[in-house]
Amino acid sequence: MTGGLPGPDPGARPHPDGRRNSQGARIDPAVEAEPEAQRAVLSATVKHEPGVLAAVSGLFSRRQFNIESLTVGPTEEENRARITLVIEEPEPGIEQAKKQLEKLIPVVSVTELETDATQRELALIKVSGEKPDQVQSVAEMYGGEAVDVSQETVTVEITGSRQKIEAAVDTFHRFEILEVVRTGTAALERGAEETR
């Protein structure tokens, strides 16, 4: 190898002590402060047109944002759909996710919902049909009901918060769960507050 330029060695040069964390924020060199992941519910109003869902899910996968769930459906406005995303990220990541979402041209607006927002998920749980009565009473315990019954199976529908669904799924394990399907979280702000 040839070439090179004059000047003091790297070792002979002063260097400041400061440091930044992986988010590029300056930190006290003495402390190791990496922000922890949090759960956030984002609601995006989007133009109801082909390709939007692909654009949103593509964005989240290529930027490595952790998605817990993603739901989409029409809204009160024609030509508008709402996508509800539940993500798990450290604070700067949540901000990034919101801003990247907002940048997509067919995305009209994005909000991060308050933690007390109304959040609901629906699950269909298909269990063995050996004890239909017991299945029915457990379903009622969770405010759900049997929606399909056959010789071999009972399918119940449960609606509620993610925690409630998880508890229900846990409980139904005693009846031998055959299949589960969950919609992911849909959410709206409480009271008069709009989910824009």
Next chain:
Amino acid sequence: MTEQVPPTTQTKAEAQASDAEDAEAAAKQAVSTGAGSVVATLESAGVEHLFGVQGGAIMPVYDALYYSDLNHVTMAHEQGAAHAADAFGIVSGDPGVCLATSGPGATNLVTGIADASMDSDPLIALTGQVPTDFVGNDAFQETDTTGVTDPITKTNYFADDAETIGDVVGEAFAVADEGRQGPTLVDLPKNITQEETETNSGETTTPDTYNPPEEADEDIVEAATDALAAAEKPVILAGGGVIKGEATDELRAFAREYEIPVITTMPGIGAFPEDEELSLEVAGMHGTGYANMAVTHCDVLLGVGTRFDDRLTGGVDSFAPEAEVIHVDIDPAEISKNINADYPLIGDAGRVMDQLDDELDNRPDPADRYAEWREQVGTWKEEYPMDYATPDDEPLKPQFVVEVLDEATEDDTVVTTGVGQHQMWAFQFWTYTEPRTWVSSHGLGTMGYGLPAAIGARLAADDDQSVVCFEGDGSFLMTVQELSVAVRENLDITVAVLNNEYVGMVRQWQDGFFEGRRMASEYSWCPDFAKLAEAFGARGFTVADYDGVEDAVEAAVEYDGPAVIDFHIDPEENVFPMVPSGGKNGKFALQTDHLDQL
């Protein structure tokens, strides 16, 4: 052979008609189709040049071009079309337009679109698509073009309605141009462009949901100004956004008034004149020692229109580790993406610079406070000069070649480059003083960018501006076929191949980080580039001696058409300074053995 007809006087249809002495054909109007609306929209948007390659699914659009005054430049390869359009956008400031057919035509554009996306270059790509009835059936030359290009466009469109096709193209044009610039794409199914419909010349307007910010939050402007007023060691970091946002004047005025040293990113080259004392040139992996010292030791860093790319920052942990960061950007998503912004100023670069200026004007002039810092920076300039050793004997040093070409051309000369060592020497040893004179592939690092970019730059530049293209042997070989276009169009371009018979940047890394195992990096098998140039119909020169450099440069620059000089340079020459990937900017290597110390 037919004569080259200036596009503004006669359409191709008229020209052919008079050739054939068939007045009827000239009188015949194009049937009004979706494709006609596409072309009408481009015309009303002010487009003059298009770069593309014909093919089945895009034929209706070309047929509409037949009746148009637009100058279509047929390229040898669609990648060349995309790079030419991209460079046209960089030099002119207005979106460049490229066209391709469906399938392989569209996929050949992909590299160029990705390049434009990484560098925020204004570009629109128009791609043919199979008829809508065939879409989804894996039809001949069907590719899911909007799917493929979704991650590399600002947005893209599938035009499935002939009546609104003009509006879609108009919107694509406006979105590429406004806010943070970037590429857009419109996929044009053949049945839609062929469909008879009233000509709809679409308006170049962005959708109502697209509203780029203009002025930054006043409170944050005030707080940022406080930080600047209290600073002892401020620097300005000017990114490509300064040039793209037409904020060069504001930035220069601000730096000069308060006497703040200016560093640029690579895309920011030309934002501040490199021959001014305040200029520290470029920071980052191959930036100057003084710029890297300044960015490491500053206490306030005013970044304007930069995305703090990793080739600039090196390891994030050691980037400007003591500095409060003021970040001006039109794209909110760039704020605190890589480097946390203590003062996020979201808005148009020029407007925000004015806001800062107004605010700082109300404080005691800080220029004197910064005097000691400027002196320190001056010391670094003396300590870390860009003085390469020029031996009396060959092999030629590439840095010398760059300097001779700079000397031989005017200040407003546009330089385009390929990717590799030659690209680094081309910015390190050329003195840039004007915006839109440095045209390179930064974020994507696309080998082969230089020559097609020179074609686009040539058409965008003023007639009296020179265009010089620096290429490496490896990079040149990737798009060399575009020389045929430069010859056909008689474009005045000087191509300097800094031929080291290696993919030299790779060879440098192999020597530095892979114990010299030169796997697949030796390129002595390249053709004789001077002969190749002559075969294309360009002028070709070969230079291996110091004595020959000036004459060849003079002859090539004088020659009114494309000329290629194959400079046989020192194959072992390396690019320094160098901050290894993820390293500390302040610990740049000046010699190979410094790399071991890092």
